[in-house]
Amino acid sequence: MKEEINIQELIYKQIIGDASEEELKKLNLWRQKDLSNEKLYQSVIDPTRIKASFSVYDAIDVNEAFERILKPKPTTRRLAPMVLKYAAAIALPLLLALSVWMISDFNQNDTKVVEAIAPLSQKATVELSDGRIVNLQENNTVEIEEHGSIVGEDSENKLIYKNVSVAEEIFHTIKTPYGGEYQLELSDGSKVWLNSGSELRFPVNFVGDTREVYLTGEGYFEVAHNPQKPFKVNTINSTVQVYGTSFNVMSYDNDKVQQITLVDGKIGLEAGDENLILKPGEQAELNKGNLSVEVSQVETELYTGWTSGVLKFNDMPLRELSKKLSRWYDVEFFFANSSVGNIHFTGRVRKDIDFSYFMSLIEKTTNVSIVVDDRTVLIKELK
Secondary structure, eight states: HHHHHHHHHHHHHHHHHHOOOHHOOOOOHHHOHHHHHHHHHHHOHHHHHHHHHTTTTTTSOHHHHHHHHHHHOOOOOOOOHHHHHHHHHHHHHHHHHHHHHTTOOOOOOOOOOOOOOOOOOEEEEEEOOOOOEEEEEOOOOEEEETTEEEEEEEEEEEEESSSOOOSSEEEEEEOOTTTEEEEEEEEESSEEOOOTTTEEEEEESOSOOOOOEEEEEEEEEEOOTTTOOOOOEEEOOOOEEESSSSEEEOOTOOSSEEEEEEEOOOOOEEEETEEEEEETTTEEEEEETTTEEEEEOOOOHHHHHGGGTTTEEEEHHHHHHHHHHHHHTOOEEEESSGGGOOOOEEEEEEEEEEEHHHHHHHHHSSSSSEEEEEEEEEEEOOO
């Protein structure tokens, strides 16, 4: 138990800002030695856990405390009274987490049988207006009934709404989990591809002067032309006005930017004080913080290839790539240090590629080593 006790003490010292350079070096070596070590470390320093501990100490600056973990500063051996408060606030959850680890017969040399990580599959759920949930799965056929009539049918991995006779505006919501995607055809003939971890709220029949849908996550749209009834895609930060066209919208809640990429046709973008028109091949990148917009010419296939079964990446930082792979494969990525996320990857692969093979491609084309443990992935830079 000697190593466990020492590591427990090192993490504790790092959090309260009392670890020497030699102790920090030893802790980092332990973290890099095994993926399970890194997982434990990340769990212990989880900001949510630490902030919850600090909540009972109103006088403590939580952000400053967490900075001590991410950016260790030169330390002295004398601890100020405020630092002792940090120690008191963190001690209980920290020691509890480490104690559970030590008691659980943890053995770094155990060999695990890891279940293969499957590529994307066709799966989603649809929430009806009365709260009922309908599961949509690959190669299933499902009829969706609303107000006594069939309004949608799931066949060939696509949910189709057509010949809808419901006169009032009734909304359904289709959701794709991580590791899933789905296609949808709206009642006006517009087609939508939903990427992993996405949600689209839409009326089963468009009533009124506009056709409006509400997107969270990522969707590719091919909108049926109807100048008398404009089509609008609403996100939490913007509205895309469509004039009959093909385009991609990426607006995940945990991303700092939103991207609208126009393949053909014409769209208008309204966000904050911005009101502009995009031309084919252009991409608008919206900063969610200040609602500023930058427009640039892009290779649209880099942003729409996921709909056709081909994934193409051009000089993409591993930090951004990991976000996409997390959604597509339902895995969680960690980086041994922040600089690893800045390494760039270029490649073109099929979307149904085996996850392990994909990781090996990244290793072969970048200066990194990748360790997969269950659904957790650690990326380290090779020395």
